[in-house]
Amino acid sequence: MSTPTNKERFAGFKRRMDERNEAVRRELDASPAATMSWTATIGDDDTDVDSVSVSHDRQLLVLHRHVDHNAAPPSAEHREAGRWRYPNSGSDTPYPADLIVHTSGTQTSIKIPDLPLTRPVVQPLPDGQWLAVSRHARFNNGAPDHNAVVLDATGAIVRSFCIGTSVGHVQTSPSGAIWVGHRDEGIFATWRTPDGDANPGRAGIVCWSPLGTKTWDYAPPPEAGPVYDCYSLNVAAETVWSSYYAGFPVVRVDPDRTVSSWPSGESVHALAVHENRIALIGGNSGAHDRILLYEFGDSALTKVATIRLELPDGARIPDNSIAQTPAWKVEARGNVIHAVADNNWFTLDIANLNG
Numbered sequence: 179m180s181t182p183t184n185k186e187r188f189a190g191f192k193r194r195m196d197e198r199n200e201a202v203r204r205e206l207d208a209s210p211a212a213t214m215s216w217t218a219t220i221g222d223d224d225t226d227v228d229s230v231s232v233s234h235d236r237q238l239l240v241l242h243r244h245v246d247h248n249a250a251p252p253s254a255e256h257r258e259a260g261r262w263r264y265p266n267s268g269s270d271t272p273y274p275a276d277l278i279v280h281t282s283g284t285q286t287s288i289k290i291p292d293l294p295l296t297r298p299v300v301q302p303l304p305d306g307q308w309l310a311v312s313r314h315a316r317f318n319n320g321a322p323d324h325n326a327v328v329l330d331a332t333g334a335i336v337r338s339f340c341i342g343t344s345v346g347h348v349q350t351s352p353s354g355a356i357w358v359g360h361r362d363e364g365i366f367a368t369w370r371t372p373d374g375d376a377n378p379g380r381a382g383i384v385c386w387s388p389l390g391t392k393t394w395d396y397a398p399p400p401e402a403g404p405v406y407d408c409y410s411l412n413v414a415a416e417t418v419w420s421s422y423y424a425g426f427p428v429v430r431v432d433p434d435r436t437v438s439s440w441p442s443g444e445s446v447h448a449l450a451v452h453e454n455r456i457a458l459i460g461g462n463s464g465a466h467d468r469i470l471l472y473e474f475g476d477s478a479l480t481k482v483a484t485i486r487l488e489l490p491d492g493a494r495i496p497d498n499s500i501a502q503t504p505a506w507k508v509e510a511r512g513n514v515i516h517a518v519a520d521n522n523w524f525t526l527d528i529a530n531l532n533g
Contacts, residue, residue: 200464202464202468203464206464206465206467206468206484206486207486209483210483210486210532211485211486211487212469212485212486212488212526212531213492214488214517214524214526215526216490216524217238217280217282217523217524217525218238218280218283218522219521219522219523220238220278220280220518220521220522226242227241227243228241228243228275228298229241229297229300231301231348231349232509232516233301233350234302234349234350234351234413234415235302235352236511237280237281238280238516238518238523239277239279239280239302240278240280241275241276241297241298241299242275242277242278243273243274244275272293273292273293274290274291274292276290277289277290277333288308288331288332291333291334292335293310295325296314297313298327299311301348301350301356302350304352304354304388306330306331307329307330307331307388308328308329308330309326309328309350309356309388310327310329311325312325312326312345313325314343314344316343320376322340322369323340324338324339325340325341325345326339326356326386326390328390338390339390340378341358341378341386341390342358342360342378343360343379344361344363344365345358345359345364346360346361346407346408347410349412349413350413351415352416353416354388355385355387355416356385356388357386358379359382359383359405359420360379360382360383360405360408361407361408362406362407364377364379365379365380365382365405380395381397381405382396382405382407383395383411383418383431384396394435396431398437398439399429399439401427401439401477402425402441403424403427405422406422406423406424407422408422409421409422409445409446410449410459410510412450412451412512413511414511414512415512417430417431417432418430419449419451420449421449421458423445425441425443426442426443426444426445426446427439427442428442428449428456428479440474440475440477440478441478442479444461444470445461446458446459446470447459447461447508448460448508448510448515450515451512452527452529454474455471455473455474455482455528455531456472456474456479457472457515457528457531459487459508466496467486467487467494468486468487469486469487469515471484471528471531487517487526489517489519489524495508496519513527513529514527
């Protein structure tokens, strides 16, 4: 019997993945649908949406960059950082932007005259302040980029600091705790100094104070492995939920920093929690619009239902939503799933899911 070639191995792998994708889609086609509710329209043709995020009090935070059609966008230039290529963390020229704070019926605007970061995610802080975080930072031989800035209520910069690179998720709590989930490039980045490892994202899930001081590094419980890539993060009041590679456990970090975990094995891109239930949202292999509803046990999750997530017109969440671009984004805070689709904001409270 001949040994398969690399080309044959790849063809076999692709065939198995296609078969798995088809099985997932067949299951979803036969599953009940959960329809999201339209909440608000965001954006217009005169501004570019740089980022979209959800606050702890369930406001949609939309950062609009003023468009100069003759200028390149702030992230146009890329620079080398170790093995990976990153968009710049900072804009070579600070630019004006508007932070639009949407609720279900109203919106307010905060003008930021000189934003120095590339497409940052914005989150609220106490006392009317705001946090803006760009996703990448360069080490610069021990003088890393400051890819986090704190703004006051007028949009002026109060302070800046480095929050680590390859930021996959950033959410703040009502008390002002800044929670960051890092992707693999940020966890394994080599930031060496004479005093040791200076990579602030090594733990994968990290908590910071509004003053720019790291206050906590995630340490997995014995039944869960370390974080190699933080896939999802949900800061609900002062409790934090996450799922990550490897193994994809569901972990809970209580306000006293006690960590609990439940095995799931599902690679999901968002999670929402209500009482004794958790919704695992999205996933690979054609599961981008899937909700897996589970109930918590002492040490295990019990599956309740598989549900298909859809928009009010019956359309499904598109496959590119897992890319988390400003045009398409799925995020969860507390028990509510939020989706942004073509300048519209949709929500679904998992307390209303049947199963």
